Amino acid sequence: DAGITQSPRHKVTETGTPVTLRCHQTENHRYMYWYRQDPGHGLRLIHYSYGVKDTDKGEVSDGYSVSRSKTEDFLLTLESATSSQTSVYFCAISESTSGRDTAQYFGPGTRLTVL
Amino acid sequence: QKEVEQDPGPLSVPEGAIVSLNCTYSNSAFQYFMWYRQYSRKGPELLMYTYSSGNKEDGRFTAQVDKSSKYISLFIRDSQPSDSATYLCATNSGGSNYKLTFGKGTLLTVNP
Numbered sequence: 001d002a003g004i005t006q007s008p009r010h011k012v013t014e015t016g017t018p019v020t021l022r023c024h025q026t027e028n029h030r031y032m033y034w035y036r037q038d039p040g041h042g043l044r045l046i047h048y049s050y051g052v053k054d055t056d057k058g059e060v061s062d063g064y065s066v067s068r069s070k071t072e073d074f075l076l077t078l079e080s081a082t083s084s085q086t087s088v089y090f091c092a093i094s095e096s097t098s099g100r101d102t103a104q105y106f107g108p109g110t111r112l113t114v115l
Numbered sequence: 116q117k118e119v120e121q122d123p124g125p126l127s128v129p130e131g132a133i134v135s136l137n138c139t140y141s142n143s144a145f146q147y148f149m150w151y152r153q154y155s156r157k158g159p160e161l162l163m164y165t166y167s168s169g170n171k172e173d174g175r176f177t178a179q180v181d182k183s184s185k186y187i188s189l190f191i192r193d194s195q196p197s198d199s200a201t202y203l204c205a206t207n208s209g210g211s212n213y214k215l216t217f218g219k220g221t222l223l224t225v226n227p
């Protein structure tokens with residue numbers, strides 16, 4: 001995993017509680033992404049960041065918020081967890097948007113269960 | 116029509132077989148193409164990267180892009196049990212649009 005860590009790796013929580021997932025990179029890449037992966041849906045983009053304090057929504061952003069106060073950290077918050085947010089969450093990074101650097105590199109994932 | 120279509124399989128082959136994995140896409144602006152390999156309970160791992168049409172070879176793996184038919188392929192020669200994984204194709208148009216569009220993945224099992 002290209003210098004990307006995610007924490008926690010596993011979490012079980014109850015409906016209605018807030019949850020924060022952390023992604024930390026040591027590659028100094030500008031772009032960071034949060035995905036969720038579910039059977040039958042594949043990888044879906046939740047939010048992404050194109051710089052410190054610069055974020056935007058992906059295709060499944062409802063119920064999620066993000067923050068990026070440092071280049072290396074990208075936080076994903078489930079404001080009030082629901083059972084439909086049970087999923088595996090992946091963080092990804094990319095260096096640029098041109099050429100070879102457009103490829104994204106993924107972290108190991110966080111397995112979240114909402115009861 | 117989904118932007119990237121990928122047969123989910125599952126695909127089961129004997130060790131040593133040649134494997135062909137395929138995706139089709141609809142957006143002619145796509146010009147960067149990637150293949151990721153994902154082992155069970157792990158994150159996707161970049162396997163191959165190609166730009167525009169043509170072939171790219173890396174060991175036992177060959178990625179092929181045909182932009183005229185909007186078709187991308189990954190070939191695995193002399194497949195090994197360690198190749199058993201889900202393979203995802205991905206593409207984007209680059210520039211200011213850095214969003215990757217993924218196929219849903221094909222589950223491959225190579226039997227010893």
